[in-house]
């Protein structure tokens with residue numbers, strides 16, 4: 001009697017042969033199932049770029065699996081199978097399998113949903129830990145349990161040692177410093193030309209997907225005439241090579257910059273590939289390290305880049321799984337103002353915010369400083385509702401998945417997690433935005449003014465945030481200077497700034 005095969009479900013963000021549900025499978029032992037389903041594509045109003053990228057990448061990956069001899073069950077969106085469960089159940093109704101296998105999903109929501117499958121389907125369902133990350137759940141928990149506070153920097157150092165990245169033989173970091181952040185903060189003064197990105201030609205598979213997404217997701221943000229993402233591991237790797245050769249040398253210097261002229265500056269544009277499995281995080285770090293060793297990239301730029309992937313990316317994932325499900329309901333500052341409708345249209349006179357929202361909606365991309373210091377900072381100091389801000393961030397970006405979006409938005413940008421991720425809020429006034437770039441030159445508001453029609457709204461909102469949360473902030477030693485300054489100000493001046501901020505909130509939101 002022939003032994004029945006496994007049915008391996010491959011999720012859209014697990015398109016890697018390193019996916020643990022696939023590493024030891026062969027066409028003789030396993031059949032694969034892929035599904036483009038409504039439940040996953042619409043649980044928030046995902047950017048069309050994200051849906052198109054994932055469907056196109058999944059179709060290409062499935063083709064590759066077929067060429068490797070696998071029997072592939074592929075449910076395209078218009079086949080009408082609207083949930084992952086139904087896709088699996090459909091396969092089980094047509095043939096006998098010994099078990100269903102999959103790699104654990106990256107979002108709590110889906111993990112909860114899958115927990116019931118075994119009893120509903122009546123056969124074993126194996127959910128395997130996602131080994132594509134560099135710190136397992138147990139690794140992170142062991143580290144976290146040994147710490148008083150969960151600071152990224154210490155986690156990052158332990159990861160540098162563990163993976164031997166940018167380490168000297170003495171066991172010390174190359175260059176004798178762990179972190180070159182202080183050298184990576186230049187503002188944008190339009191002195192350097194930003195090189196051109198690689199073009200990405202679309203084949204018939206991707207063109208079909210773009211057509212489908214345009215037809216079915218009309219009310220989702222995103223302008224697919226601008227779609228230019230790679231959809232295979234091979235092409236993502238070509239983009240990475242181009243990034244390392246052309247952009248990485250200035251990545252560090254302009255990491256925190258904001259520019260009128262460029263939506264991407266010297267950033268990698270690789271988050272979507274890493275998160276979907278088209279690039280491997282260790283390989284990306286090692287390729288950057290090789291460029292450093294070849295003398296092509298400075299230590300500061302390489303370290304800054306490696307820290308993002310080996311440090312921040314792994315750390316936020318660790319925070320997510322260590323603290324979920326309670327993490328999502330944190331709201332330290334009691335924020336409760338509704339998200340302004342213009343977050344979905346980018347119609348605001350604040351130039352930096354307009355530019356950041358516009359490219360987020362159109363392209364599904366904004367770089368880190370736009371997400372953190374322009375959009376996130378505004379949401380923090382304006383007191384926007386945590387849930388709504390998080391749902392917006394989860395919807396608009398091509399690289400968004402809750403495991404990475406939630407700690408970044410709720411923890412880092414909104415500082416709503418009671419200080420788990422950051423020892424102080426990343427709140428900043430318009431002066432910071434003016435220092436980091438040139439948006440203010442094209443803005444109708446003036447970053448030097450705090451009150452009055454021409455005053456930059458970030459200024460009064462910043463002080464309003466300090467004022468409204470003075471008691472709590474005064475207890476934070478890292479905020480002492482600012483709260484002290486505010487307390488020393490003339491009460492009449494404070495009063496006028498706060499009342500102007502209230503007016504801004506009433507009129508701008």
Ligand SMILES: Cc1cc2nc3c(=O)[nH]c(=O)nc-3n(C[C@H](O)[C@H](O)[C@H](O)COP(=O)(O)OP(=O)(O)OC[C@H]3O[C@@H](n4cnc5c(N)ncnc54)[C@H](O)[C@@H]3O)c2cc1C
Nearest residue numbers: 267268269270271308312313368371372399400405408409
């Ligand atoms: C409010 C907010 C929301 C965010 N939402 C997401 C999200 O949904 N998905 C996502 O992947 N990242 C998110 N980030 C982190 C970061 O902004 C993006 O990873 C980055 O902008 C992606 O662009 P890039 O590939 O050009 O990154 P680069 O600047 O070139 O950095 C290289 C890589 O480092 C990693 N990285 C850098 N910073 C972080 C970070 N803070 N957390 C995790 N990984 C990091 C990413 O994989 C990124 O691709 C968010 C940050 C903030 C402040």
